[in-house]
Every structure is written in C-alpha cells, then in structure tokens.
Amino acid sequence: MKRYATRQIRNVALVGHSGAGKTSLAEALLHRAGAIPRMGRVEDGTTACDFDPEEHKRGISLSLSVAPLEWRDHKINLIDTPGYADFMGEVAAALRIADLAVFVVSALDGVEVQTEEAWDMARALAVPRMVFVNKLDHDRASYDTTLAQLRDRLGSGIAPLELPIGAGAGFRGIADLLTDTAHVYEKGVPHTEEIPDDMEELEHQVHDNLVEGIVVADDAMLERYLDGDVPGVDELERTLHDGIAAATVFPVIIGSATREVGIDRLADLLVEIGPSPLDRPVPIVAGNGDEPVRTDVAADATGDPLAFVFKTIADPYVGQVSLFRVVSGTVRPDDHLVNSRTGGDERLHGLLTMRGKEQQPTSELVAGDIGAVSKLAGTMTGDTLAPRGKPVRIDPIEQPEPTLALAVIPHTQADEDKLATALHRLADEDPALRIERNDETHQTLLQGTGETHLQITLEKLTRKFGANVDTEPIRVPYRETITTAVTGVEGRHKKQTGGHGQFGVCVIDVEPRARGEGFSFASTVVGGAIGRSYIGAVQKGIEETMSQGGVFGYPVVDVGVTVTDGKEHSVDSSEMAFKVAGRLAFRAAMAQAGPVILEPISRVVVVVPLDSQGDVMGDLNARRGRVQGTDTTADGRQVVTALVPTSEIQRYAIELRSLTGGRGRFHAQHDHYDVLPPHLVDAVRREVTDEG
Ligand SMILES: Nc1nc2c(ncn2[C@@H]2O[C@H](COP(=O)(O)OP(=O)(O)O)[C@@H](O)[C@H]2O)c(=O)[nH]1
Ligand SMILES: [Mg+2]
Numbered sequence: 225m226k227r228y229a230t231r232q233i234r235n236v237a238l239v240g241h242s243g244a245g246k247t248s249l250a251e252a253l254l255h256r257a258g259a260i261p262r263m264g265r266v267e268d269g270t271t272a273c274d275f276d277p278e279e280h281k282r283g284i285s286l287s288l289s290v291a292p293l294e295w296r297d298h299k300i301n302l303i304d305t306p307g308y309a310d311f312m313g314e315v316a317a318a319l320r321i322a323d324l325a326v327f328v329v330s331a332l333d334g335v336e337v338q339t340e341e342a343w344d345m346a347r348a349l350a351v352p353r354m355v356f357v358n359k360l361d362h363d364r365a366s367y368d369t370t371l372a373q374l375r376d377r378l379g380s381g382i383a384p385l386e387l388p389i390g391a392g393a394g395f396r397g398i399a400d401l402l403t404d405t406a407h408v409y410e411k412g413v414p415h416t417e418e419i420p421d422d423m424e425e426l427e428h429q430v431h432d433n434l435v436e437g438i439v440v441a442d443d444a445m446l447e448r449y450l451d452g453d454v455p456g457v458d459e460l461e462r463t464l465h466d467g468i469a470a471a472t473v474f475p476v477i478i479g480s481a482t483r484e485v486g487i488d489r490l491a492d493l494l495v496e497i498g499p500s501p502l503d504r505p506v507p508i509v510a511g512n513g514d515e516p517v518r519t520d521v522a523a524d525a526t527g528d529p530l531a532f533v534f535k536t537i538a539d540p541y542v543g544q545v546s547l548f549r550v551v552s553g554t555v556r557p558d559d560h561l562v563n564s565r566t567g568g569d570e571r572l573h574g575l576l577t578m579r580g581k582e583q584q585p586t587s588e589l590v591a592g593d594i595g596a597v598s599k600l601a602g603t604m605t606g607d608t609l610a611p612r613g614k615p616v617r618i619d620p621i622e623q624p625e626p627t628l629a630l631a632v633i634p635h636t637q638a639d640e641d642k643l644a645t646a647l648h649r650l651a652d653e654d655p656a657l658r659i660e661r662n663d664e665t666h667q668t669l670l671q672g673t674g675e676t677h678l679q680i681t682l683e684k685l686t687r688k689f690g691a692n693v694d695t696e697p698i699r700v701p702y703r704e705t706i707t708t709a710v711t712g713v714e715g716r717h718k719k720q721t722g723g724h725g726q727f728g729v730c731v732i733d734v735e736p737r738a739r740g741e742g743f744s745f746a747s748t749v750v751g752g753a754i755g756r757s758y759i760g761a762v763q764k765g766i767e768e769t770m771s772q773g774g775v776f777g778y779p780v781v782d783v784g785v786t787v788t789d790g791k792e793h794s795v796d797s798s799e800m801a802f803k804v805a806g807r808l809a810f811r812a813a814m815a816q817a818g819p820v821i822l823e824p825i826s827r828v829v830v831v832v833p834l835d836s837q838g839d840v841m842g843d844l845n846a847r848r849g850r851v852q853g854t855d856t857t858a859d860g861r862q863v864v865t866a867l868v869p870t871s872e873i874q875r876y877a878i879e880l881r882s883l884t885g886g887r888g889r890f891h892a893q894h895d896h897y898d899v900l901p902p903h904l905v906d907a908v909r910r911e912v913t914d915e916g
Pocket of ligand 1: 240241242243244245246247248249266283284285305358359360361479480481482483573788840
C-alpha cells in the first residue's frame with residue numbers, strides 16, 4: 225500500500241443493528257476499491273471482516289475488525305463492528321478511534337434498537353455521523369418509512385442527499401438531490417442520466433427536506449431560510465461539510481451492499497466530506513498523578529509519538545496482537561515507547577496493518593493511521609503508549625457492565641490446569657468479560673454482557689486454548705442465622721474406646737446479633753470449671769461449625785455465643801474433645817434459637833422506555849422485589865429502583881431484554897441480607913453433613 229499523509233486518512237466505523245449489512249458493505253467497499261478480487265458473502269463465511277469460526281457459525285459479527293482500502297488517493301480504514309446487543313463494548317472501542325461513523329440501516333427493518341443505542345453512544349462522544357440506507361434492492365424495502373424513522377428516532381439534522389430510482393428488484397439507481405442527476409448502475413458500475421420524469425415532484429419535496437436538514441446547522445442561514453430565502457448549492461455544500469464535522473448534520477445516502485449499488489458514491493463522500501484525523505484532535509490527560517492536565521493533541525505526524533490501544537486479539541500461536549491508533553507522531557518498527565499506565569517499556573517489534581485477520585508488515589504508521597503490533601510485554605486494551613518521560617494518557621474505553629454470569633467446572637485435571645491461563649488470556653482480549661472466583665460458593669464465575677457473549681467465550685475457551693468445561697448455574701451465597709436467644713445449652717462429648725477416653729462438656733448461651741455484626745464470643749466460666757485452652761477449643765469448634773454450615777447447610781453469621789460453664793476430666797479431656805463439645809452445643813442451641821436462612825438482596829436500577837415501565841414493575845413484584853422509587857431521565861426514560869432477592873435476578877439480563885424488546889438496561893449490586901420467607905426454605909436447604 226502507498227504511503228498516505230494524515231490528511232489523506234479516513235477512519236470510518238460501520239455501526240448499526242445486527243443484520244443491517246455492515247459487514248457486507250465493508251466487503252462491497254473493499255471490492256469496489258480493488259482491495260479484494262471478489263465479493264465474499266456473510267452466509268458463506270468468506271468476508272474479510274467476519275473471520276472467527278464463532279462468527280461464521282452464527283453469520284453475525286462478534287468483534288470489531290479493521291480493513292483498509294485505497295480510494296482516490298486516500299486511505300480509508302474501515303472499522304466493521306458487531307450490531308448485537310452483547311457486543312456494544314466493541315462499538316464503544318470503534319467509536320473512540322473513528323473520525324466518522326456510518327450508520328448502516330436496513331430499508332427493510334428500519335431503525336432498530338442497537339442503531340439507536342449506538343447513535344446515543346456516538347452522540348455522547350460527539351463523533352460525526354452519516355447514514356447509509358441499505359438493502360434497497362429488497363422487495364419489502366421502503367425508503368420513505370426508513371427516512372421517517374430516521375427523523376423520528378435519531379432527531380434533527382437528518383439530511384437525505386439521495387432518492388432511490390426503482391424499488392425492490394427494480395431498484396437500479398440513485399437520484400442525487402444536490403446536483404439533480406441520476407446514477408444508474410449496471411454490475412456495480414454507474415452511468416449518469418437525467419432524473420426520470422415521474423420522480424420530479426417527489427424530488428422537489430425531498431429536496432426541501434434536505435435543505436431543512438442542512439440549514440439547521442447554521443443559525444443565520446436557518447433564520448434566512450425561514451424568511452423564505454433558499455440557499456444555493458455551493459452554500460449548502462459548505463454548510464453540510466461544516467455540519468458533518470460539528471456532528472450537527474447527518475447526511476443520508478442509499479444503496480445496496482450485496483448488489484453494489486451506491487458503493488462508489490459512499491466512498492466518494494467519505495473522501496470528500498469525511499473528517500480527516502487533522503479535524504479531530506484527541507483529548508489527552510497529561511502530567512503525573514497529582515495534577516492531571518486535560519488538553520487536546522493534534523494528529524501531527526512530526527509530533528511526539530502517541531499510540532492508543534483499542535483492541536487486543538489473543539492468538540494462541542502468535543500471542544497477543546494489539547491494535548492501535550497513532551494519535552500523534554509517526555511510529556516505526558523497533559521504536560521504544562512507554563506504557564503510561566504501567567510505566568513499562570514496550571518495543572514495537574513488528575509493525576503491521578490489519579485487514580480482517582490478515583497482517584501485512586509496514587515500515588511506518590503516521591498520525592491518524594491505524595495499525596497493530598504483536599507481543600507487547602504488558603499492554604492492554606485502553607492503554608496509551610507514549611515517549612519515555614512524557615506520560616500522557618488517553619481515557620480508557622468505557623466498557624459495558626457485566627449483567628449475566630455462569631459458573632464453569634473443568635472436565636479433567638488437564639482442563640483445570642489450562643483454565644486459569646486461558647480465562648486470563650480471553651479476558652485480556654475481551655474487556656467486557658470478567659472472571660471471578662467466589663470463595664463462599666467455591667465457583668469460578670464468568671461474567672459477561674449476555675447469553676451469546678458467554679456462549680462465545682466458552683467456545684473460544686475450547687477452540688483457542690483446548691480447555692473443556694461444563695457450566696452450572698451460579699450458587700446463591702445463602703447464609704443462616706438465629707432469631708431468638710437461648711440459654712444453658714449443653715454440649716457433651718464422651719467416648720470410652722478401650723484405653724484413653726475423650727471427655728468434654730460445655731454449656732453455652734446464644735443470642736442473635738444485628739445484620740453484619742458477625743460473630744462474637746465471650747466466657748463467663750468461673751472458678752476454673754474448664755481450663756483456658758479448653759474454652760479456646762470450644763470457640764474453635766463453634767467457628768468451624770459456623771463456616772461449614774448450620775442447620776440448613778449454609779455459613780452461620782451474626783450470632784453471639786457465651787460459654788457459661790463446663791466440665792473437664794483430668795485424664796480424658798483434650799482440646800479435640802472440647803472442639804467437638806463446642807460443635808454439639810452450638811448445633812443444639814441453633815436448632816432451638818429460631819434458625820432462618822438469609823438471602824442476599826440486590827439493589828437493582830432498571831432504565832426502560834415509558835411504555836414498558838408497567839410491565840417491568842409488575843415483573844419486579846413477581847420476583848419478590850420491592851420498588852423503592854421511580855425517576856425520569858432527561859430523555860424521558862423511566863428509572864426504577866428496587867430491592868430484589870439476588871436469586872430472582874440471576875438471568876434478568878435475558879428476561880429484561882425480552883420484556884423491553886432490548887430497550888431496557890439494568891444495574892444490580894449487592895445490598896444486604898434478609899430473611900428468606902419460610903415457604904421457600906425447603907427448596908433452598910442443603911443436606912447437612914455432620915462428620916462429628
Ligand atoms: N437484499 C440484500 N441483502 C443484504 C444487503 N446487505 C446485506 N444483506 C444481507 O443481510 C444479511 C446481514 O448482512 P451483514 O453484512 O452480516 O449485516 P451486519 O450484521 O450489519 O454486518 C446477510 O444475509 C446479507 O447477505 C443488501 O444490500 N441487500
Ligand atoms: Mg457484521
């Protein structure tokens with residue numbers, strides 16, 4: 225590939241709902257530009273951007289991928305992203321390094337949930353945006369409906385630049401509203417014609433829409449327009465250009481990825497009006513710890529080299545590959561930079577450009593360009609590499625909260641040996657994945673953003689690292705306690721087995737303590753009825769019993785114990801005997817002291833559209849939840865806060881998604897422990913194993 229200056233680079237993220245045609249559009253752009261000899265198909269698993277077996281199996285993209293192409297003396301770095309709800313973290317990463325986001329919207333399905341979600345993310349980051357309405361060759365495609373939805377759901381500034389000529393199978397070209405010309409396609413190649421007569425009226429009408437969409441970006445022009453003064457084409461184009469860069473105007477163009485209609489026009493537009501890295505300085509944090517200074521750094525190829533790692537790929541053979549954007553300066557193979565988070569030195573051994581999974585060595589990458597490097601020593605996604613002595617950071621990428629978890633159990637010892645490393649490597653590659661060991665329930669937990677995410681993780685675990693696991697539901701960390709005080713309970717351990725016997729007697733009082741106060745132990749034994757070390761042994765026996773499980777088989781908490789009396793034998797007593805006596809006394813006392821199971825309660829905050837608030841609150845009630853309050857966000861969504869038993873929301877990620885058509889979000893956090901209602905105790909109690 226030729227060398228390109230920063231101003232000739234375009235970093236373009238393709239985003240939108242799953243199935244809209246992003247990966248196909250990337251393929252069509254690569255094909256039109258001659259970067260690939262023939263068009264692959266998503267269905268056949270032959271596209272440049274979907275390359276993982278897990279992606280082929282499902283026919284959907286699961287992680288972002290980068291594919292560069294050359295068009296009219298420019299280098300366009302396409303960043304294809306997944307559109308599936310579980311993988312929005314990948315979209316967040318792509319939006320952080322793109323200078324323009326092309327929203328691909330299917331003219332068949334319209335504006336879908338994940339498109340709106342990604343639009344909100346792009347708006348929050350002030351990323352310039354445009355829309356490509358795809359699949360216009362489809363029989364059920366409707367441009368009018370789609371355009372109306374774009375206006376309705378994405379807000380002001382939607383500026384349709386084009387109209388389709390022909391519909392469904394008869395879709396054959398594009399009318400350009402700014403220049404009043406028709407472009408008719410044959411096998412992906414366009415020729416220019418007059419606008420068909422029967423379209424003229426419609427064209428006028430949409431042209432007015434276009435002008436309205438553009439003039440909103442410029443207050444003075446909007447005022448003149450409202451006074452009846454319609455701006456000329458030149459003025460419109462200039463305003464359009466400024467409006468795109470300012471992320472206030474969003475041009476809409478049209479086509480068909482699989483039929484390769486409108487692809488050249490998209491590429492032209494990216495080159496002509498797409499912002500270059502020069503237009504988009506990157507916010508950085510400079511300075512050492514105490515007094516961080518926030519500034520912007522320009523994409524200056526002669527400046528200090530700075531690289532931002534936005535993606536890590538774990539390859540079991542090659543090792544780790546880090547994808548980065550050169551924020552400023554120029555990087556070359558064997559350059560030394562420092563990881564600003566760790567302070568560790570990193571040498572950029574081989575410098576690469578990526579196209580999907582293919583890697584090409586490259587001799588330099590200038591400011592604004594995207595590349596990769598393998599085998600960095602200690603760098604993760606979200607890290608910044610900077611020159612030594614100039615620790616500069618770029619804010620890490622915001623990751624979605626894990627909302628669903630499952631527990632994994634290795635098949636064999638060999639699998640167990642591989643598991644920890646494999647999980648660690650997968651978590652390095654996938655910042656949305658969290659691994660946790662729960663010492664209370666003795667489970668290894670995978671936490672992710674949804675069922676598909678966790679499923680994919682398990683497949684990768686086996687495919688990439690050869691670790692085979694079973695899964696099981698998460699065990700709820702129930703506990704137990706007592707509700708009334710009991711006094712004078714005796715624990716007597718007496719055994720005569722041939723020679724040496726075992727003897728120990730203790731008498732205890734127990735009382736409930738407040739939630740969270742834990743265990744307390746005291747002795748009121750007087751007159752040396754039992755020795756000091758035996759009292760210690762009683763305490764040990766009780767503490768062991770509490771952690772092994774009380775009458776229902778769960779750890780016992782929040783109990784106060786007092787030893788009041790006891791008996792010892794000069795020959796047969798031992799610490800062991802008093803430990804056993806302590807256990808027996810505690811078990812007996814607990815059984816009389818109104819034992820209950822405590823269940824964890826989570827504080828759940830659910831954000832949903834107004835029209836599903838009723839359903840969501842009803843559902844929370846059905847889960848034994850107690851709604852604490854409701855609120856409204858700035859954009860009119862409802863925020864419901866509730867306390868819900870943790871056992872009832874283990875799979876809430878899946879259930880909320882179906883309850884709200886994917887429009888609901890939630891966050892759950894452990895809040896406190898509360899008594900499990902008596903009618904549920906039998907379903908929850910565990911076999912108590914007394915190995916007394
Ligand atoms: N008819 C038609 N189908 C398309 C078009 N673009 C993509 N598709 C199909 O839509 C499906 C989803 O496409 P894909 O590129 O994977 O969408 P993505 O999830 O947005 O990446 C695939 O079956 C494609 O063949 C198009 O322009 N017209
Ligand atoms: Mg895709």
